[in-house]
Amino acid sequence: MTKPDIPRKTVYRLSIYQRCLQQLRVNHTETVSSEALAKAAGVKPSQLRKDLTHFGNFGTRGLGYNVEGLSAQLTEVLGTARLQPVILIGVGNLGSALLRYAGFNKEGFEITAAFDRDTHPRPNSPTAVLAMEEMERVIREHSVKMAIIAVPTSAAQGVVNEIVSYGIQAILNFAPTVISVPDGVWVNNVDLAVELENLSYFIQ
Amino acid sequence: MTKPDIPRKTVYRLSIYQRCLQQLRVNHTETVSSEALAKAAGVKPSQLRKDLTHFGNFGTRGLGYNVEGLSAQLTEVLGTARLQPVILIGVGNLGSALLRYAGFNKEGFEITAAFDRDTHPRPNSPTAVLAMEEMERVIREHSVKMAIIAVPTSAAQGVVNEIVSYGIQAILNFAPTVISVPDGVWVNNVDLAVELENLSYFIQ
Numbered sequence: 001m002t003k004p005d006i007p008r009k010t011v012y013r014l015s016i017y018q019r020c021l022q023q024l025r026v027n028h029t030e031t032v033s034s035e036a037l038a039k040a041a042g043v044k045p046s047q048l049r050k051d052l053t054h055f056g057n058f059g060t061r062g063l064g065y066n067v068e069g070l071s072a073q074l075t076e077v078l079g080t081a082r083l084q085p086v087i088l089i090g091v092g093n094l095g096s097a098l099l100r101y102a103g104f105n106k107e108g109f110e111i112t113a114a115f116d117r118d119t120h121p122r123p124n125s126p127t128a129v130l131a132m133e134e135m136e137r138v139i140r141e142h143s144v145k146m147a148i149i150a151v152p153t154s155a156a157q158g159v160v161n162e163i164v165s166y167g168i169q170a171i172l173n174f175a176p177t178v179i180s181v182p183d184g185v186w187v188n189n190v191d192l193a194v195e196l197e198n199l200s201y202f203i204q
Numbered sequence: 205m206t207k208p209d210i211p212r213k214t215v216y217r218l219s220i221y222q223r224c225l226q227q228l229r230v231n232h233t234e235t236v237s238s239e240a241l242a243k244a245a246g247v248k249p250s251q252l253r254k255d256l257t258h259f260g261n262f263g264t265r266g267l268g269y270n271v272e273g274l275s276a277q278l279t280e281v282l283g284t285a286r287l288q289p290v291i292l293i294g295v296g297n298l299g300s301a302l303l304r305y306a307g308f309n310k311e312g313f314e315i316t317a318a319f320d321r322d323t324h325p326r327p328n329s330p331t332a333v334l335a336m337e338e339m340e341r342v343i344r345e346h347s348v349k350m351a352i353i354a355v356p357t358s359a360a361q362g363v364v365n366e367i368v369s370y371g372i373q374a375i376l377n378f379a380p381t382v383i384s385v386p387d388g389v390w391v392n393n394v395d396l397a398v399e400l401e402n403l404s405y406f407i408q
Contacts, residue, residue, distance in 0.1 A: 020382065199376060
């Protein structure tokens with residue numbers, strides 16, 4: 001399948017629709033109207049319909065969407081049909097919690113390996129924590145394209161430069177700093193303090 | 205100060221500028237050009253200048269920004285001048301990590317209390333974990349306006365309805381589901397699987 005050229009924000013919403021469809025499947029719902037699906041996702045029905053046309057789904061007027069079918073289509077578009085290997089770098093408080101987060105696997109991602117400067121045994125960790133020197137080997141052997149960064153701010157850019165040179169193309173960055181990457185590498189930032197600050201502005 | 209009407213995305217960028225300015229202060233840098241600050245924040249200089257005019261900062265041509273002064277102004281605008289009380293609901297793996305995340309305090313947020321159905325003692329927790337029945341009392345006594353939700357999906361909407369009725373106005377939601385709130389209540393969602401899914405689309 002050729003990747004359709006879909007804006008980043010639309011791709012976010014596709015993930016949200018997928019979330020809602022999965023919930024409907026759990027509840028054994030077979031079809032859903034665009035109004036109901038849009039409401040569950042917190043968007044306008046016109047937005048939902050527009051988003052789905054990006055990959056050629058035009059719905060069927062009056063019949064609603066087939067939950068199973070639309071969900072399968074989204075899985076295909078989002079590239080989560082196969083388990084995607086991911087590495088985690090930085091196994092402090094936040095990194096440990098991410099390792100134990102079952103949601104990743106459920107959504108099609110598998111944390112292949114975790115890396116930290118400190119490789120003391122972590123008896124409760126579901127994934128082995130390897131030395132930083134092992135990163136290159138693991139990334140190349142498993143053709144890993146995605147990494148989660150949960151290292152301290154001061155270490156972030158150095159780690160990013162290194163893994164990008166080994167072939168990492170997409171980074172989910174939890175370090176509270178702006179990292180630079182070459183063209184063709186994607187970064188999503190999750191900065192928890194920035195999220196709180198953002199909310200704080202609106203409740204003043 | 206009357207709150208200027210700044211778009212949500214601009215407020216996000218203000219937080220990023222603040223991050224960069226704090227870094228400059230650590231490095232004892234006194235002034236910064238709009239070009240240098242924009243580059244550090246990963247935006248265009250024109251974007252930076254436009255964002256700052258929202259609260260009346262028009263800079264001084266040729267002199268750059270005073271780091272200390274601009275940072276103080278942003279702190280005032282973002283409402284992080286005073287330590288803002290926040291409660292955390294759901295102390296599982298992710299919730300525990302959030303409790304131990306030192307970054308919140310540094311950025312002006314204090315986790316006043318944490319709540320969970322399971323109140324077994326957590327010896328390493330920096331904050332007491334209280335029973336859900338205590339939420340109303342704590343929210344009202346401390347005039348808490350912000351909450352972080354890290355409960356399972358099935359519990360999220362019920363918890364949100366409850367805390368909104370006690371006066372919570374802003375929610376940082378980690379539960380992987382879309383929650384609905386009445387007008388005047390703000391929600392930011394941090395959905396880790398959605399972030400990975402989004403990246404996964406772009407590396408196909």
